[in-house]
Amino acid sequence: MAKKDKPARKRPTESVTDALRVPPGAHVSLTTYPADATPVGPGEKAAGVAATALLGEPLADLQERLYAASTAGDSCRLLLVLQGMDTSGKGGTVKHVIGQFNPSGCRIRAFKAPTEEERAHSFLWRITKALPEAGEIGIFDRSHYEDVLIGRVRELAPPEEIERRYDQINTFERSLAESGVTIVKVFLHISYEQQKRRLLERLDNPRKYWKFNPGDIDERALWPAYQQAYEIALRRCSSEAAPWFVVPADRKWYRNWAVSNLLLEHLSALDPQYPKADFDVEECRKRLLELG
Amino acid sequence: MAKKDKPARKRPTESVTDALRVPPGAHVSLTTYPADATPVGPGEKAAGVAATALLGEPLADLQERLYAASTAGDSCRLLLVLQGMDTSGKGGTVKHVIGQFNPSGCRIRAFKAPTEEERAHSFLWRITKALPEAGEIGIFDRSHYEDVLIGRVRELAPPEEIERRYDQINTFERSLAESGVTIVKVFLHISYEQQKRRLLERLDNPRKYWKFNPGDIDERALWPAYQQAYEIALRRCSSEAAPWFVVPADRKWYRNWAVSNLLLEHLSALDPQYPKADFDVEECRKRLLELG
Numbered sequence: 044m045a046k047k048d049k050p051a052r053k054r055p056t057e058s059v060t061d062a063l064r065v066p067p068g069a070h071v072s073l074t075t076y077p078a079d080a081t082p083v084g085p086g087e088k089a090a091g092v093a094a095t096a097l098l099g100e101p102l103a104d105l106q107e108r109l110y111a112a113s114t115a116g117d118s119c120r121l122l123l124v125l126q127g128m129d130t131s132g133k134g135g136t137v138k139h140v141i142g143q144f145n146p147s148g149c150r151i152r153a154f155k156a157p158t159e160e161e162r163a164h165s166f167l168w169r170i171t172k173a174l175p176e177a178g179e180i181g182i183f184d185r186s187h188y189e190d191v192l193i194g195r196v197r198e199l200a201p202p203e204e205i206e207r208r209y210d211q212i213n214t215f216e217r218s219l220a221e222s223g224v225t226i227v228k229v230f231l232h233i234s235y236e237q238q239k240r241r242l243l244e245r246l247d248n249p250r251k252y253w254k255f256n257p258g259d260i261d262e263r264a265l266w267p268a269y270q271q272a273y274e275i276a277l278r279r280c281s282s283e284a285a286p287w288f289v290v291p292a293d294r295k296w297y298r299n300w301a302v303s304n305l306l307l308e309h310l311s312a313l314d315p316q317y318p319k320a321d322f323d324v325e326e327c328r329k330r331l332l333e334l335g
Numbered sequence: 336m337a338k339k340d341k342p343a344r345k346r347p348t349e350s351v352t353d354a355l356r357v358p359p360g361a362h363v364s365l366t367t368y369p370a371d372a373t374p375v376g377p378g379e380k381a382a383g384v385a386a387t388a389l390l391g392e393p394l395a396d397l398q399e400r401l402y403a404a405s406t407a408g409d410s411c412r413l414l415l416v417l418q419g420m421d422t423s424g425k426g427g428t429v430k431h432v433i434g435q436f437n438p439s440g441c442r443i444r445a446f447k448a449p450t451e452e453e454r455a456h457s458f459l460w461r462i463t464k465a466l467p468e469a470g471e472i473g474i475f476d477r478s479h480y481e482d483v484l485i486g487r488v489r490e491l492a493p494p495e496e497i498e499r500r501y502d503q504i505n506t507f508e509r510s511l512a513e514s515g516v517t518i519v520k521v522f523l524h525i526s527y528e529q530q531k532r533r534l535l536e537r538l539d540n541p542r543k544y545w546k547f548n549p550g551d552i553d554e555r556a557l558w559p560a561y562q563q564a565y566e567i568a569l570r571r572c573s574s575e576a577a578p579w580f581v582v583p584a585d586r587k588w589y590r591n592w593a594v595s596n597l598l599l600e601h602l603s604a605l606d607p608q609y610p611k612a613d614f615d616v617e618e619c620r621k622r623l624l625e626l627g
Contacts, residue, residue, distance in 0.1 A: 137437070137438060142437065145429070145434065153439065184439065239623065246623070252610065253610050257614045260623055260626065264626060317541060318544065318545050320544040322548075327538055327552060328538050331531065331535060334555060
């Protein structure tokens, strides 16, 4: 798993997908997994930033091909699910990684505490409404996993219902995969210390007050319970159809590099193709020229 | 929203807003308005590209302030309406201009031919559902104006209904403005010759086939009728509350420069502010430090 000295490109070896994926059923011990690790790819910032910058063009190119393919009936789409504790960088990932794409092909949804209407439905109801359409890249900033994370920690539902949700999620995600959705679930793993630094930053900078909520401290006080809830979700819901990836996120540049590469590898595997013309190119050219 | 005499920001020269705005009731003769003009700002490409690149940071900064202000209850939002003939660069504007923003604060909607459900409602129904929320930047790639453009040219509704729509649009847009929406309506003005070049490019490049539709040629054959329909819409629907801007769009770099500046000037005029803390900063810092 350690690839610290490897040059960023011409990597003949392990993919980021392989290196960061949680194998189905595997237990990830978050307390022993360093959040500032660089388990694959560049080990220091300058190389990481440079390597990430080089991904912008191929990512945008793949996205255009994905979208173009959908115009000819290809149902493929990609869904990036971002989860992580407060300040883990979900918003920063959208800004820096998703910012590399053409915004018109992105469908971004941030999930907050459910509204009354949403609570009146199954926890997957609001998720279903926010899914990407064919050719799009969907991004969930938080997701249905909140219902087995804060839902579990805060006991927002009876234990037996929380239990049922893991299977419901797996069934749901498998059906998505079967309908053409490539699901990339990313847990942005930060350390307790890093969260403290980032929360204090928000209190030290009036331009960041709006990102802060006193309730964030109450959640932080429940850190061990949240880490455990994440471990359970990672173990029970990392499936072949929809694997989880643990991205060490104490270093923002590494987080951006890793998520960019995960997207690149998954889009490359889809290998979307520009569709052939479904019209007579020569005849259209002729008509155009005749029209003057 | 008209701040005609108020210099936006120590800019010694004319604002782009003033230079490109269609005064309410004014007639714009598109046939005599050169689509490759550079009526304000840089006159050649290198300077234009460089000037546009410098706008990315202030645009992203203003967007963050707009969003931050909304978290404290500010209802302000911005809606960019993009209209123009096929190949005029609506998609390119989204990619290059809107691509400068944080995608999480953008709500983009491309309007195609209305679905059966949409046709069962008023033409403004689907528009209302796609509006930006407080703090967001909304982008319409085509809009309710299609209903007085293709609607008029193709006689998709009785003439008296088309007539009524201009007033309905003005009433609708005024109510949006009153509810905190800054509306920036941009007509991307290209020449007949430039459209021919761009359509031929799509036929010459298999990676662009998916952007081409033989129906585009049929629409092109109706060019004069469309130009007239645009002239009418510009004259009747450029209001104080929601002015139209004519952006010469034969030169893509100029189009990007002009739309970027229109957004910058309108966001600067809103001058959104980071909200003050609605919590006790010192107490929160203390609690955080105590928590360890």
